[in-house]
Amino acid sequence: MNITLKINKGFKWYKTATFFFKGYFYVDDLFYEKEDAINYVSKIKNSHQFKELLSELNGVFTLVFKDKNKICLAPDLTRSFPIFYTLQNNQLYFSDDIFYLKNLFKIDDYDGLSEIEFKASNYTHGKKTLLKNVFQIQPSEYLIVENNKIVESSFFYSYAIPKESADSYDELKNKAVIAFENSFKRFITSLNNRTAVIPLSGGYDSRLIAVMLKKHQYKNVICFTYGNKNSFEIENSKKAAKALGFKWFFVEYNSKLIEGYIHTDEFKEYAHFAGKLSSMPYTYKNFLLLNIYKKKT
Numbered sequence: 001m002n003i004t005l006k007i008n009k010g011f012k013w014y015k016t017a018t019f020f021f022k023g024y025f026y027v028d029d030l031f032y033e034k035e036d037a038i039n040y041v042s043k044i045k046n047s048h049q050f051k052e053l054l055s056e057l058n059g060v061f062t063l064v065f066k067d068k069n070k071i072c073l074a075p076d077l078t079r080s081f082p083i084f085y086t087l088q089n090n091q092l093y094f095s096d097d098i099f100y101l102k103n104l105f106k107i108d109d110y111d112g113l114s115e116i117e118f119k120a121s122n123y124t125h126g127k128k129t130l131l132k133n134v135f136q137i138q139p140s141e142y143l144i145v146e147n148n149k150i151v152e153s154s155f156f157y158s159y160a161i162p163k164e165s166a167d168s169y170d171e172l173k174n175k176a177v178i179a180f181e182n183s184f185k186r187f188i189t190s191l192n193n194r195t196a197v198i199p200l201s202g203g204y205d206s207r208l209i210a211v212m213l214k215k216h217q218y219k220n221v222i223c224f225t226y227g228n229k230n231s232f233e234i235e236n237s238k239k240a241a242k243a244l245g246f247k248w249f250f251v252e253y254n255s256k257l258i259e260g261y262i263h264t265d266e267f268k269e270y271a272h273f274a275g276k277l278s279s280m281p282y283t284y285k286n287f288l289l290l291n292i293y294k295k296k297t
Contacts, residue, residue, distance in 0.1 A: 023059060023060045
């Protein structure tokens with residue numbers, strides 16, 4: 001098998017003789033990352049145990065397992081760390097860097113259907129990428145490969161529910177509150193006192209994150225917002241951050257700030273890293289995060 005895993009920004013790959021792992025996860029209430037995580041997953045010995053392991057882990061991760069005859073690959077349901085693959089000269093090649101595969105095999109042909117999908121929805125659909133004959137493992141999908149052939153592929157998680165709940169509104173509300181509480185407890189554990197940067201708007205989603213971090217007494221928080229200085233959302237964001245006692249930054253939309261930015265090498269590097277020839281990189285918020293970082297340093 002030809003596996004090239006080279007992207008170690010943010011989260012790095014951890015390796016053993018049979019395993020590649022990136023990310024973190026929970027098993028019950030126990031948190032695993034880095035060496036602890038690779039040690040935990042390394043207990044499995046075959047593809048059957050690999051599939052059982054996927055249903056056990058709750059987190060953000062990508063796994064690659066090799067035994068004597070097979071290779072098993074899977075990202076979690078967020079697919080934060082994607083894996084791409086292509087069949088060339090009857091051999092499968094896998095990499096976390098689609099441009100590595102593109103350049104290695106001089107793949108310059110684009111898939112016509114993927115281009116239409118991309119223009120319509122800002123991402124390619126299913127396992128397709130913009131490149132012909134280069135594919136991606138989908139969120140919560142696992143592949144099992146033997147003799148350079150994909151012998152099994154399936155999904156280990158679905159958002160679909162088997163049946164409608166018969167619980168009352170109050171019971172469902174209580175379950176939702178418990179789910180939020182447990183989610184944020186896990187989130188705070190995974191932060192490990194690192195700085196949480198919240199794009200705080202006037203909406204409920206970002207304010208919920210800020211309020212829950214405050215409720216659980218997490219102090220290492222920075223909030224920011226951006227846009228027209230006369231927007232009502234700016235004032236709402238500022239008031240919310242002040243009430244919670246969090247640092248707050250505002251980046252004003254203006255032509256001077258963004259002039260010429262898309263032509264810089266820095267932007268092109270980011271666009272390749274974030275888009276990976278399969279989705280539209282979200283430009284403005286990440287650009288503003290970069291400017292906030294520069295101001296702080």
